[in-house]
Amino acid sequence: MGVGVWGVRSGQTIHKELILATAAVEHHHPVHPPTATGLNTWKVGFWVFMGSETLFFGSLISIYLVYKGTSVVGPYPSDVFDIPLTTVSTFVLLMSSLAVVLALDFLRAGRRNLALFWTMMIIVLGATFLGFQAYEFTHFYHVGLTLSTNLFGSTFFVLTGFHGAHVTIGVIWLLILWVDMFRGKLRPENSLRLEIAGLYWHFVDIVWIAIFTLIYLME
Amino acid sequence: MATAEVHVHTPITQPTKKKSVIWDWMTTVDHKKIGILYGVTALFFFIVAGIEATLIRIQLAKPENAFLGPDVYNQIFTMHGTTMIFLVGMPMAVAMFNYIVPLQIGARDVAFPRLNALSYWIFLFGAIFMNFSFLLGAAPNGGWFGYAPLTSTQYGPGLNIDFWALGLQALGVASIMGGVNFVTTIIQLRAPGMRLMRMPLFTWMTLFTSFLLITALPVFAVALFLVTFDRFWATNFFVMQSGGDPMVWQHLFWMFGHPEVYILILPAFGIVSEIIPTFSRKPLFGYAVMVYSGALIALIGWGVWAHHMFASGMGPIADAFFTISTMIIAIPTGVKIFNWIATMWGGRIQFSTAMLHAVGMLITFTIGGVSGVMHATSPHDLQQTDTYFVVAHFHYVLIGGLILAIFGGLYFWFPKLTGRMMNERLGKWQFWIYFIGFNVTFMPQHWIGLLGMPRRIFTYSADLNLASLNMLSTVGVFIQIAGVAMLAGNIIWSARRGRVASENPWNAATLEWATTSPPAEHNFNQIPTVHSREPMWVEADQVRASTLGPMEPHMHMPPNSYWPIFTAVGVVATFILFMTNIWWMPLVGLVWTVIGAINWAYEPV
Amino acid sequence: MAESHAILDEHGHSHDEEHHVGWKKYAVIGLVLAIITGVEVAIFYVDALAPVLVPALLVLSAAKFFLVVQYYMHLKMDHPIFGRVFWAPLFLAVLVVIGMVILFKILPTYGVFS
């Protein structure tokens, strides 16, 4: 994750943001010269990456929609979807996004315990979401819907599976950050690490906003 | 925060610990070395793909030839196309992005140097993996666009398609990371004063190409995942008995495939836009229009994909839409051609080898463009599709457009890379021989196609009366081989014995010519401030005072790292391990990748 | 949620007066997101709204999407370059979805024109 922010210019003035961006390395602050935009390179790169990810999920969603209603055997969406349950898990994920902005704000304000608490909340809510998904997948499996049963199974599991994999990566990422925060290595000066993990988390959340509406509610 | 930290940096001049040269290249994060690695690898695969092309042409030299046979022929033409696009065209362009763009914008490296190294190693391992299939006699055989259901386990049993889908998946990961890296580099690392509208055209085209990489490659990644899951996990995406639709593959593929065409040609436009002003001794005509037309091409390039599918029965509405959008995209492309001509108009033109290639490219690319507009018309296309007319068209665009520009760029930038000039006399002979060989090979294929010879069929009947044109085309290949051999000889000879090059041997205008040839590891002693589009024409003395002046204090160059190559092994292994057919095996590669990524994150840079 | 002490960075500067935590605004947005989700599910269950189900859901989920991107991801307050590198690809992603739906779901219903 620490792709070093890097792009050496005149080494005289040091922009604060750039020092904050020294990723994981506390003992070693290279001289980070200002960038052409004055923005943090890591953050710019991450937004570009998220732009790329929209096309990945856009394609997966389009596959689901194109194949909607074309399964030649059941089970069909209306047989298996449990809207109240998924509404709860959607709510859980939305609230985890709220936890992200609070964790980041408290970290920046130097309120370490609150930052630790809310970061842990993101992890707990994210894990809860994954728990719901695991329950949903096993339930579908028991009523006879697998990857290979029909096109609904193939498109549904691949789309939500890739999303779940993204959530899993986010949980691991935030766990690492929580440990660093606990050990005093993630502090207000390098809160950018949490900001970027947070951006990733929000991104995963907005993908789910699209999935919940397009796949579950428009069945 | 105070700025008072005391930084102790290894001065660049201090001799680093003696490590082997090979280890140094394996762990390098220097954009120039990575550029050279990309370039050498791409040249190697250019020869591989050339051998494949030669085998194809030998097979087709006479009717009812039994030289290759249908099965081998399928593998050879598939790997020729796949190799030329993914292992030659893209990496050649990326090689030049790597070497030139940081120099052109006045940076010391790309935004994420280790990510850059990771891209290269994933690309290399993916390329080796895909070509390893030849040793098993199971090279991909479904065509470079792998139409369903040829890629299904039913019609494509064996490992052939596995190598194709998994290998391309790895290459796509590398391309997306490269795209992110270059977009960020160009946004962030421009020298002071280099506003966007002062950037060299090659940098602009790199930006647009990178934008297409980060947007088009994810679509392809999804498409390849669907094929992979169909093959290994029994999903139904392209299984027609279960309702799967091969048309879905075609649309996804060409949604990537058409932007891919611009991923290949926009770098060529960028190279030509550097060469022509330099050797016409005039600023590029209509700079802003060139930038906007590049942007328009990248954008409209997203709305034309189904012109590859007119024969698939999409219906009149879709056919009409994609006909019109395809014709519209010819406008900005034409604008570019006229701007290059206008740049030359009234200039003091010097026909160096680089310039010859650029002008040659204008001619052949225009021919390819015109035949492209011909089959933009859907009724016309129905006659031409899947014939050699299409083969002629895209070779005029890709060889006559991209490869000629790459050769020109090689002559142009070789002095910067090596500090030595390429041999101009040999170069001019090479140009004419290659140019003639190219036209002799592909010009007849227009007629071969219009007379009805289908592509991708391993032989043809003597009754078709196509033997002499096919033989002519095959002869052309051998003329091309002579040209490529001269180029290879020129590179090897010039790298050792070429005339020593100055900093700016062509008296070109952009910043890469403001530093030594070859540049030091840190590129510029001090980063210059620019006030114009042609700094080396307008303000050369002042720029040189920075770039070649006293060394800037506190310069920090990132140290070598072995985590990129370590992580690349994990990424490529993740895909390769699908072939074990054990569902959890890819996770082993994934865990390896995660270990690499975490160590990477905590590595001091 | 115990009150925490302001931690000091290595130079002894305290950061807590530099930022005021905007938790109220964030909580309100969180509430709005939850309410919109509730409305979406409600629309889903009310049969009378079936004719407007699709457009209503699209508008509501787009609203949620924008709220998260603009406020939680700070695009509204941040440098415009972040928005540009995100919205441009997203525009293409939406185009991909719309294009595929038109090609596979809408054009085939046009009978003779399909």
Ligand SMILES: [Cu+2]
């Ligand atoms: Cu095309």
